[in-house]
Amino acid sequence: MRSSWADAVENSAGGSSDNAGTSGGNERSSAAARSAYVPPHLRNRPPASEPPAPSVGGPQSFNDRPGSGGPTSGSRWGGGRTEYGRQGYGGGGGGSRGSGGWGGRGGWGGRDREVNPFGNDDVDADADSAFNEQENSGINFDAYEDIPVETSGGNVPPPVNTFAEIDLGDALNLNIRRCKYVKPTPVQRHAIPISLAGRDLMACAQTGSGKTAAFCFPIISGIMKGNFPQRPRGLRTVFPLALILSPTRELSVQIHEEARKFSYQTGVRVVVAYGGAPINQQLRELERGVDILVATPGRLVDLLERAKVSLQMIRYLALDEADRMLDMGFEPQIRKIVEQMDMPPPGERQTMLFSATFPKEIQRMASDFLSNYIFLAVGRVGSSTDLIVQRVEYVHDSDKRSHLMDLIHAQRANGVQGKHALTLVFVETKKGADSLEHWLCMNGFPATTIHGDRTQQERETALRSFKSGNTPILVATDVAARGLDIPHVAHVINFDLPNDIDDYVHRIGRTGRAGKSGLATAFFNENNMSLAKSLAELMKEANQEVPDWLTRFAGRTSFGNKGRRGGGRFGGRDFRRDSSYNRGNSSGDYHGGGSGYGGYGGGYPSAWD
Numbered sequence: 309m310r311s312s313w314a315d316a317v318e319n320s321a322g323g324s325s326d327n328a329g330t331s332g333g334n335e336r337s338s339a340a341a342r343s344a345y346v347p348p349h350l351r352n353r354p355p356a357s358e359p360p361a362p363s364v365g366g367p368q369s370f371n372d373r374p375g376s377g378g379p380t381s382g383s384r385w386g387g388g389r390t391e392y393g394r395q396g397y398g399g400g401g402g403g404s405r406g407s408g409g410w411g412g413r414g415g416w417g418g419r420d421r422e423v424n425p426f427g428n429d430d431v432d433a434d435a436d437s438a439f440n441e442q443e444n445s446g447i448n449f450d451a452y453e454d455i456p457v458e459t460s461g462g463n464v465p466p467p468v469n470t471f472a473e474i475d476l477g478d479a480l481n482l483n484i485r486r487c488k489y490v491k492p493t494p495v496q497r498h499a500i501p502i503s504l505a506g507r508d509l510m511a512c513a514q515t516g517s518g519k520t521a522a523f524c525f526p527i528i529s530g531i532m533k534g535n536f537p538q539r540p541r542g543l544r545t546v547f548p549l550a551l552i553l554s555p556t557r558e559l560s561v562q563i564h565e566e567a568r569k570f571s572y573q574t575g576v577r578v579v580v581a582y583g584g585a586p587i588n589q590q591l592r593e594l595e596r597g598v599d600i601l602v603a604t605p606g607r608l609v610d611l612l613e614r615a616k617v618s619l620q621m622i623r624y625l626a627l628d629e630a631d632r633m634l635d636m637g638f639e640p641q642i643r644k645i646v647e648q649m650d651m652p653p654p655g656e657r658q659t660m661l662f663s664a665t666f667p668k669e670i671q672r673m674a675s676d677f678l679s680n681y682i683f684l685a686v687g688r689v690g691s692s693t694d695l696i697v698q699r700v701e702y703v704h705d706s707d708k709r710s711h712l713m714d715l716i717h718a719q720r721a722n723g724v725q726g727k728h729a730l731t732l733v734f735v736e737t738k739k740g741a742d743s744l745e746h747w748l749c750m751n752g753f754p755a756t757t758i759h760g761d762r763t764q765q766e767r768e769t770a771l772r773s774f775k776s777g778n779t780p781i782l783v784a785t786d787v788a789a790r791g792l793d794i795p796h797v798a799h800v801i802n803f804d805l806p807n808d809i810d811d812y813v814h815r816i817g818r819t820g821r822a823g824k825s826g827l828a829t830a831f832f833n834e835n836n837m838s839l840a841k842s843l844a845e846l847m848k849e850a851n852q853e854v855p856d857w858l859t860r861f862a863g864r865t866s867f868g869n870k871g872r873r874g875g876g877r878f879g880g881r882d883f884r885r886d887s888s889y890n891r892g893n894s895s896g897d898y899h900g901g902g903s904g905y906g907g908y909g910g911g912y913p914s915a916w917d
C-alpha cells in the first residue's frame with residue numbers, strides 16, 4: 309500500500325461484500341425477453357405491447373433517486389443536487405435539409421429540417437476560426453507520436469498525416485473542422501485510408517484514441533459519394549446502407565450523437581435503436597429515412613423480426629467494441645444479425661471491427677465476418693495508454709469503503725474536485741452499486757449509479773447528472789466500462805477489480821482520453837489473485853510503478869494466472885501470424901484473400917510505422 313494514500317486510512321467504516329455474482333446491465337440481460345421469431349404473414353402488424361414511455365424526470369434532491377437523503381452541508385459536495393430528467397433518446401435527429409439523394413427510405417425527406425447537432429447557429433464561422441487557430445479540443449498529439457503501429461494483410465494502403473490528404477468530401481470536412489479535429493489520431497491516419505480503399509479491417513487501438521471517427525468517416529463519405537441502387541419505396545420496411553453495432557445502449561446513443569455531428573448537412577441520415585426505450589418512437593424515426601443505423605443487438609433483432617428493418621442493402625458493417633460483441637454473451641445475436649438474416653455476405657459488404665482489446669480467440673471468431681482483411685494495431689493489443697497513472701493498493705474488502713472515502717477526501721484536499729474532476733467507481737454487482745451509492749450519499753458525497761437493474765430513463769438521467777458535474781461520483785458496473793467518452797473523468801477507481809484484464813483496460817480507459825492525463829486506482833486483495841500477473845504485466849508495459857507485493861503475487865503461478873499477454877511488447881498480435889493458425893490453414897486463403905497469407909514470417913506482409 310502506498311503510504312501517501314494509506315496514511316490517511318483509519319478504521320473501517322463498515323464492510324461491504326460487493327464481490328459476489330456477476331455484473332450485468334447490458335443487452336444480454338434483456339435478450340432473453342426478446343419476442344420470438346415473427347413469421348412473414350404476421351409481420352407489419354402493430355406490436356402487441358410497448359414498454360411505457362419514460363416520464364420526464366423532475367428536480368430531485370441530492371442524487372437521482374427519489375427520497376435519497378444525505379447531509380446538506382459542505383461546499384461543493386453537500387446541498388441539494390438536482391438532476392433534471394428529460395425525455396429519453398428517441399432516435400435520429402430532427403429534420404432535414406432535403407437533399408434526399410438516395411430514394412427509398414434513406415437520406416433526409418423533403419419536409420424535415422435537420423437540427424444542428426453542434427448547437428450553435430454560426431457554425432461556419434466557428435469552424436473557420438477553429439481551423440485557422442490550429443486549435444483542437446485539447447488533444448495532445450505528441451502523446452501519440454511514438455506509438456508503434458503494425459499492419460498486416462495484403463496491399464495495405466499507406467497512412468495519411470492530415471485530413472486534407474484524404475478526399476472525404478467537403479461537407480464532411482467542414483464537420484471535422486466544426487468538431488475542432490485539426491489532424492487525425494494515429495488510428496485514424498491508418499484506418500481511414502484502409503476503409504476508403506474498400507478493405508475489411510480489424511483494428512485495435514487504445515481507449516480514447518478516436519476509433520469512433522475512424523469508422524464513421526469512411527462510412528459517411530462512402531454513402532455521400534456512393535452510387536447505390538434505388539432502395540424499395542412504399543414498404544414499412546427500411547433499408548439502411550450501414551449498420552453500426554455496439555454492446556450498450558449508452559454507447560449506441562453516444563455513437564449516434566457523434567455520427568450526427570459528422571454527417572450534418574451531408575444528406576446522410578443516422579438513426580439509433582436500442583432497448584429500454586419506446587420502440588414506436590424509434591420506428592417513427594426509422595420511417596423518416598435511415599442511411600446509417602446505430603443499434604444494440606437485442607433491439608435490432610427485434611426490429612428485424614418485426615420486418616421493420618431489412619439488412620439486404622447493407623454495404624458497411626461496423627462492430628464497435630468488437631471483442632465484446634463476439635464474446636459468449638453477444639455472439640449468438642451477432643451471428644443471427646450478420647449471418648442468418650438478409651445481410652450481404654463478406655466481400656459484398658465492407659466490414660470493420662474496432663476495439664482496444666482483441667484476444668486471439670475472438671480474432672479467430674471475428675475472421676468469419678471478414679474478407680481479405682487488414683489487421684491494424686496501434687500500440688500493443690490490449691494495452692492501456694501511458695496517459696493514465698495507474699495505482700494499485702492492497703485493501704481488504706472490509707476496508708474498501710473507508711479507503712474510498714479517503715481517496716475522495718484527498719482529491720478534495722488537493723483541489724481536484726467539482727465539475728472538472730469526476731470520479732467513476734467500478735463495482736462488480738448491481739446490488740453492490742446501489743449499496744455503495746447509498747452509502748456515499750449518506751456520507752455527504754453526491755453519487756449516482758448506473759447498472760442493468762435501473763430503468764433506461766434512470767440510467768440516462770444518472771449519466772447526464774454525472775457528465776454535467778451535478779453528481780460528480782458515478783458508481784457503475786461494467787455497463788459503463790466500454791466506449792463512454794465522458795470529459796473530465798479525472799479518476800477511475802476499481803473498488804472491485806474485474807476478473808479479466810481486458811475489462812480493466814476498458815474501465816480505466818474512461819479517463820486519460822484524447823491525449824489528456826488521468827488517474828486510475830485499483831483496490832486489490834486476495835480475491836483478485838488471478839489478475840495479479842496480467843495486471844503487473846500491463847502496468848509494467850505502460851511504464852507504471854508496480855508495487856513489490858504485486859510483483860511477488862504475480863510470480864506465484866499457483867494462483868492460476870493466465871499470463872496470456874506474454875510474448876513481448878509489440879509482437880504477435882494478428883492471430884493469423886500464429887504458427888498454430890497457419891498449421892490449420894495451410895492453403896493460406898482462409899479469409900478469401902488468396903495469396904499473401906503465409907503467416908508469421910512466411911509471406912504475411914507486416915508493416916511497422
Ligand SMILES: Nc1ncnc2c1ncn2[C@@H]1O[C@H](COP(=O)(O)OP(=O)(O)OP(=O)(O)O)[C@@H](O)[C@H]1O
Nearest residue numbers: 447489491492493515516517518519520791793822
Ligand atoms: N482527430 C481528432 N482530434 C481531436 N479530438 C479527437 C480526434 N478524434 C477523436 N477525438 C476525440 O477523442 C475522444 C475519444 O474518441 P473516441 O470516443 O472515438 O475514442 P475510442 O478510441 O473509441 O475510445 P474507447 O476505446 O474508449 O471506445 C472524443 O472526445 C473525440 O471527440
